[in-house]
Amino acid sequence: MDINSCIRELKISNHTDSRGGLFSLEIDERYFSVLRVYYIKKVGLNEIRGSHAHKTLSQIFIPISGTFDLIISDGESWRNITIQDCNIAYALSAGFWRELRNFSEDAICLVLASDHYDENDYIRSYDEFQTWRKNEK
Numbered sequence: 001m002d003i004n005s006c007i008r009e010l011k012i013s014n015h016t017d018s019r020g021g022l023f024s025l026e027i028d029e030r031y032f033s034v035l036r037v038y039y040i041k042k043v044g045l046n047e048i049r050g051s052h053a054h055k056t057l058s059q060i061f062i063p064i065s066g067t068f069d070l071i072i073s074d075g076e077s078w079r080n081i082t083i084q085d086c087n088i089a090y091a092l093s094a095g096f097w098r099e100l101r102n103f104s105e106d107a108i109c110l111v112l113a114s115d116h117y118d119e120n121d122y123i124r125s126y127d128e129f130q131t132w133r134k135n136e137k
């Protein structure tokens with residue numbers, strides 16, 4: 001899989017009415033089962049979350065509020081997606097480097113993960129990630 005197809009946009013449905021906001025996302029269980037949920041919020045100015053790759057974990061990033069950048073690498077090229085539309089979620093496949101940067105003060109990112117937490121699934125050095133990618137090909 002290449003850097004252009006590793007991210008899929010998923011439409012979040014907006015059911016907002018006079019009572020307030022309600023947003024939903026239907027997940028196709030043939031492609032993704034949710035085994036864990038976590039969220040990131042109150043990230044300080046210039047702080048970076050992520051900066052690692054996952055060997056097998058797939059994730060769906062759901063922007064709840066605010067803006068931030070999702071930066072992806074395949075070990076050679078980089079892609080920057082500025083997330084500012086709370087009506088789109090992003091499904092990221094395993095095997096890609098990710099960094100989350102430039103969080104606005106009000107940014108909240110909900111993440112659905114395809115597996116339980118496992119530190120062995122992380123590659124936390126970019127050099128190691130590049131070597132791992134080459135061996136995976």
Ligand code: T46
Nearest residue numbers: 036037038040048049050051054059098100111116117
């Ligand atoms: C990812 C980016 C976007 C747990 O114990 N359980 C969990 O489910 C998670 C996500 C983390 N932790 C512990 C492990 C560390 O001791 O929380 C601590 C901070 O985790 P980490 O440094 O991995 O946090 P981020 O924000 O750099 O990365 C997280 C996810 O770990 C990662 O999968 O893609 O968000």
